[in-house]
Amino acid sequence: MILAGDRGLSDPVASVAGVEGKAFAKLQGTTLIERVISVLHECRSVNKIYSVGPSQKYLTNRTSLHSFIEQHNVCLLEPASGPSASAMRGVMQSDYYPTLIVTCDLALLSVNVLDQYCETMVDISADFVASAIDYQKVHEIIPELKKTQYQFGSKVVCFANIFAVLAPEGLKAIDYWKEVEKSRKKPIQLIRKIDWISLLQYKLGRLSLDQVALKLSEKVGARLKIQCMPNAELAIDVDSAQDYQVIQKFLAG
Secondary structure (H helix, E strand, C coil): CEECCCCHHHCHHHHHHCCCCHHHCEECCEEHHHHHHHHHHHCCCCCCEEEECCCHHHHCCCHHHHHHHHHCCEEEECCCCCHHHHHHHHHHHHCCCCEEEEECCECCCCHHHHHHHHHHHHCCCCCEEEEEEEHHHHHHHCCCCCCCCEEECCEEEEEEEEEEECCHHHHHHHHHHHHHHHHCCCHHHHHHCCCHHHHHHHHCCCCCHHHHHHHHHHHHCCCEEEEEECCHHHHCECCCHHHHHHHHHHHHC
16 A cells, blocks of 8 residues: 655655655656555565555646556555545555555665565564664665654664554554644654653653553554564655755765
């Protein structure tokens, strides 16, 4: 399930790239949406691709991209009001478990990394899985890339735009996502939405990722897991105009 909704030129990446939506921004001559579709199409763990967005109205004059989507047998859905709503629309439409959710802006996604991720998910006992990446590993690949950092004890992580919905109960996690997605770049606000005790523990450096997953599981009524993944590429996404320029420079080099 690809999340490829668009905010038009109000999106900073779309604006700097001079296109109608982020999904159409190009890296090394290929649009972001095409890059991700190509990886998913070659991934042995994926048997059907859905994309929530881009909007049909933006594809009208993009015949080559429209043909590319059809050739790769992608089921295209109209985006909803935001990422979480689009994810909910897509998973409910496919009604298939497990479902992998990725955003269209994962610039360094590769077939091997994605297959490794899917193989890891098979052995996890949960309804919904989010992924955390060691921030230092991301920094080592592209030092200039800006990422929102969370510190859990001695561990500094950033979260990846890749999720696994392993069972229907996982939809409850997506529903909760709607409540918190506006705080995703504000660690203190995000932790506070769990409860005040968690916020206090976080500030004191005593909150772990496992504790967060447990408290969120209790809050949403589903089994949530935050899995630490070794592949820093999963956390490298084009989230801002600066990201776009920095990643372009990295790929060119």
